[in-house]
Amino acid sequence: MNKKTENINKITVTKPLKLDCGKTIKDFPLAYETYGKLNKNKDNAILVFHALTGDQFVAGTNPVTKKEGWWVSAVGPGKAIDTDKYFVICANVIGGCMGSWGPSELNKETNHPYGLDFPVITIKDIVRAQESLLDHLGIEKLLCATGGSMGGMQLLQFCATFPNKTFSAIPIACSVSHSAQNIALNELARQAIMADPVWDKGKYFLKNTQPKNGLSVARMVGHISYLSEQGMQEKFGRKLQEKADYEFSFNADFQVESYLRHQGSSFVERFDANSILYITRAMDYFDLTKQFKGGLTEAFKSQKTKFLVISFSSDWLYTTKENKDIVIALNASGADVSYSEIVTDKGHDSFLVNETEFLKTLKGFVDSMYEKFKR
Amino acid sequence: MKKEFKVIADLLPNNTRVLDVGCGDGALMDFLVKEKNIEVRGLELNQNNVQECIYKGLPVIQGNAESELYQFPKQSFDYVVLSQTLQAFYQPDKVLRELLRIGKSVIVSIPNFGYWKVRTSLLFFGKMPVTKTLPNTWFNTPNLHMCTIKDLFNYCEDQNITIKKVIGVNENKISLIKKNNLEVKNLFSKLGVFLIG
Numbered sequence: 001m002n003k004k005t006e007n008i009n010k011i012t013v014t015k016p017l018k019l020d021c022g023k024t025i026k027d028f029p030l031a032y033e034t035y036g037k038l039n040k041n042k043d044n045a046i047l048v049f050h051a052l053t054g055d056q057f058v059a060g061t062n063p064v065t066k067k068e069g070w071w072v073s074a075v076g077p078g079k080a081i082d083t084d085k086y087f088v089i090c091a092n093v094i095g096g097c098m099g100s101w102g103p104s105e106l107n108k109e110t111n112h113p114y115g116l117d118f119p120v121i122t123i124k125d126i127v128r129a130q131e132s133l134l135d136h137l138g139i140e141k142l143l144c145a146t147g148g149s150m151g152g153m154q155l156l157q158f159c160a161t162f163p164n165k166t167f168s169a170i171p172i173a174c175s176v177s178h179s180a181q182n183i184a185l186n187e188l189a190r191q192a193i194m195a196d197p198v199w200d201k202g203k204y205f206l207k208n209t210q211p212k213n214g215l216s217v218a219r220m221v222g223h224i225s226y227l228s229e230q231g232m233q234e235k236f237g238r239k240l241q242e243k244a245d246y247e248f249s250f251n252a253d254f255q256v257e258s259y260l261r262h263q264g265s266s267f268v269e270r271f272d273a274n275s276i277l278y279i280t281r282a283m284d285y286f287d288l289t290k291q292f293k294g295g296l297t298e299a300f301k302s303q304k305t306k307f308l309v310i311s312f313s314s315d316w317l318y319t320t321k322e323n324k325d326i327v328i329a330l331n332a333s334g335a336d337v338s339y340s341e342i343v344t345d346k347g348h349d350s351f352l353v354n355e356t357e358f359l360k361t362l363k364g365f366v367d368s369m370y371e372k373f374k375r
Numbered sequence: 376m377k378k379e380f381k382v383i384a385d386l387l388p389n390n391t392r393v394l395d396v397g398c399g400d401g402a403l404m405d406f407l408v409k410e411k412n413i414e415v416r417g418l419e420l421n422q423n424n425v426q427e428c429i430y431k432g433l434p435v436i437q438g439n440a441e442s443e444l445y446q447f448p449k450q451s452f453d454y455v456v457l458s459q460t461l462q463a464f465y466q467p468d469k470v471l472r473e474l475l476r477i478g479k480s481v482i483v484s485i486p487n488f489g490y491w492k493v494r495t496s497l498l499f500f501g502k503m504p505v506t507k508t509l510p511n512t513w514f515n516t517p518n519l520h521m522c523t524i525k526d527l528f529n530y531c532e533d534q535n536i537t538i539k540k541v542i543g544v545n546e547n548k549i550s551l552i553k554k555n556n557l558e559v560k561n562l563f564s565k566l567g568v569f570l571i572g
Contacts, residue, residue, distance in 0.1 A: 308429065327436060328446040336416075339436040340425050361426055368432035 008056075008063065008099050009033060013132045020122040020285075031099025032091040032133055035059050035075065036083035041375045045139045046081060046366070047166070048090040049127075049147030049154035052279055053222070053271055055098035056090045059083060064098065065270050073354050080363035081146075085370070089137065093154075094129045095121050095279050097272035101129075104205065104272040115274060116202035123150075123286040127157045134165075141167060143373050144366055148172035148351040149318065150279070153286050156326065159307075160288060160299040168306040168369040170362065172351045173315050175322040176296055176329065177287035182317060185225055186280035189218035193273045202274050215273040216264030223263045228314035228347035232256065296329030303330070306372075307337040308365045310358065312350040338365070380406065382542055382549055382568050383456060383482055387413060391453040394418065394477060396440045397460040401428035408433070416452070418443070441465060444473040456482045459508075459566070461527075463517045468530075480539065480572040487543075489523030489561040508565050524567035525557055531571055540570040 008031050016026040033056040038045060048058050050070065059075040061068060075081045075088055092100035095118070103118035110117070134142070145166040147155045152174025159169055175182075196214025198204055204211055227235075236256035240246075243253065252258040292298040307330055311323035320341050330337040342358045344350050350358060380403045387393060389411045395404050398417030401424075407413040417435035419425050428435035438446075440457075441464050455478030457470075462485060464470045474481045486508040487493070496504035503513040511517070522530075524543065531538050541552040543564030552560040552567070 306434065324438075324446070331436075331446050331451075332448050334451065336434050337436065338425075338429060338434045339438070340422070340429070341437050343422065357422065357426075361429055364426060364430040368430060372432055 010099055011133060011136050013129060015132055017125070017128055019119055019125045021119050023119045025101070025119075028094065028101035028129070029099060029105070030091055030094070030101070030129060030133060032056050032089060033058065034090075034137070035088040036086055038087040038137070038139070042139055043141075043143060043374050044085065044370065045087045045089060045137070045142050047134070047142050047145040047158075048075070048081075048088060049145070049151035049158070050090055050093065051147070051149040051151045052276075052283065053219075053267070054151070055096065056092045057098075058088060058090045071352065073352060074359060074362060080359040081366055082363075086143065086366070089133070089139075091130045091133050093126045093279065095126065095275060095282060097275040102272070103202070103274035103278055113205045115205060118274070118278060120281055120285075121278060122282050123153050123157050124161065124291070126282060127154050127161060130158075131162065141165060144168045144170065144369055146170035146172065146362075147174075149174055149348065150283050152318075153283065156288055156299075157286070159303065159305055160292070163302060164304050166305055167373045168308070168365070170308045170310065170365060171323075171326060172310045173312055173318045173323065173348055174326075175318050176299075176326055177289055178284050179322065183284045185221060185317075186284055188221050189280055190277050192217035192221065193276060196273075199273060202277075204273070210268055211273050212265075212268045215268045215271070215276065216261075218273075218276055219264045219267040219271075220260040223260060225317045226347055226349040228316065228345050230314060230345040231347050234345065296325075297332045300330050300333040300335050303333065303335040305335070306369060307335060308361075309337065309339045310351070310361065311339075311341050312346065312348065312355075312358075313341055313343045314345045315348040315350065317348040378547055378549070379458065379484055379544055379566055379568065382544055383458065383484065384411065386482055386540065386542075386568070386570050387411060387454055387456075389413065392416075392451075394447065394452040394455045396444070396455060396457045396474065398424075398428065398433075398435060400424050401431050401433040401435065403456070403458070404428070404433045404435075405431055440470060444470070444477060447477045449476045450479055452478045454478055454480050454482060458484050459486055461485055462520050462522060465519065467520050471536075475536065475572055478572060480570060482568065482570050483527070484566055484568045485522060485524070485527060486518075487524045487561065487564050487567050488521040489525055490565050491562050494562075506565075523561055524552065524564060525561040527567065527569060528552075528554075528557060531569070536571050538569065538571055542568040544568060 010029050010031045018024045054070045057069045058071045059069040077084045092098040094101045097104045103114045107114045152171040155171050193214040196211035199211035239255045241255045241258040311320040327339045392414045395417045398419050404415040425437045455474045461467045493504040543550045543552050543560045544566040
């Protein structure tokens with residue numbers, strides 16, 4: 001996995017970072033990508049936080065996987081977040097596997113990848129690790145920061161930890177603390193990986209392999225949770241996969257089975273199983289209400305940042321109610337907050353697909369914020 | 376901007392914090408921000424209107440005033456504005472109490488069911504009135520609890536809600552409504568704008 005990531009942009013973060021687990025790290029790699037140009041006044045920078053299985057390659061073509069960037073629907077020339085106009089930045093989270101410090105990176109002490117010697121990290125660690133990148137790029141204040149799902153959680157943490165570092169913020173389909181249901185789904189994913197004998201307590205790299213079966217099941221779980229019941233029914237129904245009748249076997253008779261298997265098997269080519277363990281754990285530990293004594297109101301106290309919270313009506317992973325809780329907390333602390341619930345049957349995945357109303361709202365907000373912020 | 380908004384805007388001092396409940400496409404908020412340096416927030420149900428507000432850079436929360444005012448802390452705004460919507464709620468009294476909880480003062484405007492044209496429509500034609508301020512017919516009107524200026528005036532007095540100012544609006548004419556001219560103004564005003572709280 002390391003070989004593939006040799007030629008991507010990286011900084012070495014020299015500033016020591018004390019992790020929530022107590023361990024201090026320094027001189028660790030942080031991989032990132034940028035799109036568009038930072039203008040003279042440095043007032044057009046937008047920071048994007050990626051979700052669980054994302055990476056820094058937001059737009060264009062991912063140079064490692066050769067596939068489209070994960071947010072091409074929203075970011076690129078002429079898109080809702082227009083890279084002809086804005087300078088878009090995204091860093092690979094620590095714990096990830098696209099060049100940033102993670103369990104598949106080489107541990108210089110053992111000369112092997114870290115595996116389970118990698119410390120358990122939190123969303124706060126992930127966000128704090130990215131701070132140096134803005135200094136490196138010479139950005140004092142962002143025009144906007146945004147992210148969906150785990151990206152939204154990072155964003156809320158970012159706003160709470162570095163108040164007023166961004167002029168505006170768009171948390172999308174996320175939450176201030178991981179719900180029991182979300183922890184349960186993550187646990188399912190982790191257990192699938194750990195139950196695969198190839199996983200070998202995280203030491204699979206010694207045999208130069210991956211627990212493909214377990215990781216693939218973990219991905220299937222995720223995919224089910226990203227869709228809505230209605231969306232899935234409309235897309236697949238009971239349609240059979242290239243056959244006229246049941247095979248009376250356990251092969252993928254149904255299209256939905258075939259779809260899940262494909263999602264699972266293509267995922268193992270690009271993602272590290274240990275990374276899934278670490279990042280899902282970081283998500284589960286996320287609870288912004290616990291971090292601040294006065295609760296959420298305290299977390300967002302003295303915010304000048306202008307927020308737009310967006311939720312999707314058919315999202316059952318990060319529900320409208322959970323997103324509204326963010327709005328209520330921001331309201332309680334007197335912050336400048338807008339909120340929109342996009343009506344769609346595309347589920348949690350709505351922010352990643354061509355959902356017209358969502359993209360219109362995103363564009364309208366970003367453009368209007370730029371008009372207010374530009375110097 | 377329509378006359379009613381001018382009347383409301385004139386009631387709002389500069390540099391205050393205002394919540395516009397049912398803010399529509401943000402026309403009033405936009406004016407208040409630009410002309411009076413007022414810090415605004417809007418609450419609006421309709422998605423297209425919410426998008427309009429966002430395009431204009433106005434902070435707006437998509438939601439239903441009937442059920443979602445609880446999210447705003449008590450006394451968190453200097454003024455809360457509710458324009459011609461009170462009569463469309465299932466429980467206007469409950470909404471009014473919520474507005475008074477959130478705002479130090481509240482501005483409520485209502486289409487006046489006591490306006491003479493409304494009265495004559497019912498009296499002489501025996502038909503539910505359809506006027507400029509009440510453009511819908513009986514079967515598709517969103518208005519569930521029509522009231523007159525006198526009704527709301529009496530209600531505030533009964534509930535010990537301080538009436539700070541009441542303005543009657545008829546086309547471009549406005550007039551102050553007091554207890555002593557209530558009967559006449561209730562007959563000749565199309566709209567009533569109440570400053571209470």
